[in-house]
Structure formats: structure tokens, C-alpha cells
Amino acid sequence: xxxxxxxxxxxxxxxxxxxxxxxxxxxxxxxxxxxxxxxxxxxxxxxxxxxxxxxxxxxxxxxxxxxxxxxxxxxxxxxxxxxxxxxxxxxxxxxxxxxxxxxxxxxxxxxxxxxxxxxxxxxxxxxxxxxxxxxxxxxxxxxxxxxxxxxxxxxxxxxxxxxxxxxxxxxxxxxxxxxxxxxxxxxxxxxxxxxxxxxxxxxxxxxxxxxxxxxxxxxxxxxxxxxxxxxxxxxxxxxxxxxxxxx
Numbered sequence: 001x002x003x004x005x006x007x008x009x010x011x012x013x014x015x016x017x018x019x020x021x022x023x024x025x026x027x028x029x030x031x032x033x034x035x036x037x038x039x040x041x042x043x044x045x046x047x048x049x050x051x052x053x054x055x056x057x058x059x060x061x062x063x064x065x066x067x068x069x070x071x072x073x074x075x076x077x078x079x080x081x082x083x084x085x086x087x088x089x090x091x092x093x094x095x096x097x098x099x100x101x102x103x104x105x106x107x108x109x110x111x112x113x114x115x116x117x118x119x120x121x122x123x124x125x126x127x128x129x130x131x132x133x134x135x136x137x138x139x140x141x142x143x144x145x146x147x148x149x150x151x152x153x154x155x156x157x158x159x160x161x162x163x164x165x166x167x168x169x170x171x172x173x174x175x176x177x178x179x180x181x182x183x184x185x186x187x188x189x190x191x192x193x194x195x196x197x198x199x200x201x202x203x204x205x206x207x208x209x210x211x212x213x214x215x216x217x218x219x220x221x222x223x224x225x226x227x228x229x230x231x232x233x234x235x236x237x238x239x240x241x242x243x244x245x246x247x
Contacts, residue, residue, distance in 0.1 A: 049176050050121045051166055057113040064229045069107050072100050073226055082214045089143050090233035090240020098222040124167035132243045133160040142237045146214055158186040160243050169218045176219050182243045183210040
């Protein structure tokens with residue numbers, strides 16, 4: 001879930017699994033097989049995830065600065081280096097059991113705002129786009145990359161999105177590996193004149209640039225992933241401010 005400040009959007013990702021039923025085939029034999037008879041390898045159990053993403057806009061500080069809220073969240077779901085890098089970029093994440101949702105939702109309802117919902121069902125999915133800010137005329141974004149280098153880039157006429165993917169966690173039954181990447185989509189328009197039919201047409205060019213921050217979390221089924229602004233999102237040029245806050 002992405003919960004946020006001043007129009008910060010809040011994505012609650014709840015992965016639940018449904019085990020598909022295998023068909024059982026009976027074989028008639030005149031003699032029962034011995035205990036030492038060779039046996040076929042067991043088929044792997046197919047898992048289908050249902051992932052729901054909720055984006056909530058609530059007043060600034062409602063969730064991001066609420067100690068009672070974060071006491072119920074496990075913020076150590078990433079390694080120390082990745083967690084530190086996200087915090088400096090203005091992003092705070094954590095995982096909580098689904099049983100905590102009633103309490104967490106109660107805190108959110110005390111400061112109601114707007115909400116949107118995205119649902120996905122499948123074994124895996126890639127490049128699900130969550131719209132964060134649309135029609136940004138101009139912005140400058142600074143961020144620390146995975147090599148701890150500070151980078152600064154400016155964009156105009158753009159949209160801010162978070163691209164989400166998920167798949168089964170390797171060698172860990174009942175867990176979904178969820179990856180998130182902030183992405184800026186810039187739009188360029190150009191008018192072209194066609195002498196053949198004497199008319200103008202508008203050509204639209206779109207360009208996507210993603211910020212890869214190693215934001216990959218293994219979320220057990222029946223758990224929620226929380227994404228919110230950190231204190232560093234105060235800086236207007238930070239990633240957390242650009243993607244998780246809205247004036």
C-alpha cells in the first residue's frame with residue numbers, strides 16, 4: 001500500500017493465494033504395488049495470486065508521521081542498504097499481517113480522503129501501471145541510485161506513475177515477490193502537414209524513464225505491503241515527494 005501525505009497516494013497490496021485442484025486418476029491393478037516400487041515425482045502445486053492495490057489520498061502526516069500506525073508494521077522487510085536508500089529518497093515501506101488491516105483502516109478513516117483501487121489475479125503479472133500524478137507541467141527530481149550517487153533530472157509535460165510487477169517467490173511457497181519502480185512518462189507533440197490531402201495531423205511521442213531502487217519485497221499471502229513518504233519527502237525534488245505527495 002502506498003499511504004501518503006498531502007495527497008499522498010496509498011497502495012495496499014494484499015496477496016492471497018488460491019490452490020488449484022489437481023485431477024486424480026485411479027488405476028486398477030491385479031496386484032498392489034510394493035512399498036519399494038518406483039514412484040513418479042509429485043507435481044508442483046500451482047498458485048494463483050490475487051493482488052489488490054489501494055491508492056488513498058489523506059492529509060499530510062496522517063499516516064507517514066503516525067507512530068501508532070508504524071508500530072504495527074514490520075519495516076525490516078528489505079536488507080539494511082536497500083531500506084536506507086529508500087528512506088533517503090523519501091520512501092518508507094513495511095509489511096503487516098492482513099489481520100491488522102481493520103486497525104490500520106480505522107486510522108485512515110479518521111482522516112478520509114479520496115481512493116482508487118486496482119485488482120490483479122494470476123500467477124504473475126508485469127508492468128501494472130499505477131497513476132500517481134497526471135499532467136505535471138514541469139518538475140525536477142533528485143535521487144540516490146543504488147551506488148549511493150546523487151542524480152538530478154528535469155522533466156516537463158509528464159505523468160508520474162509507479163510500475164508494479166509480481167511473481168511467486170522462488171523456493172518459498174505461499175509468498176509473492178512484488179517489485180515497484182517509479183516512472184516518469186514525458187509527452188511530446190508535433191504537428192505535421194500532409195501536402196497530399198492538405199491537412200495537418202498531430203504526432204504524439206512518449207518516453208518512459210524508470211528509477212530502479214531495488215524496491216523488491218517478498219510478501220507472504222494474507223499480508224499487506226505499505227508504501228508511504230518518509231521524512232525526507234519534505235524536499236520537493238525528492239522521489240518520495242514527486243510520487244507519493246500531491247499539492
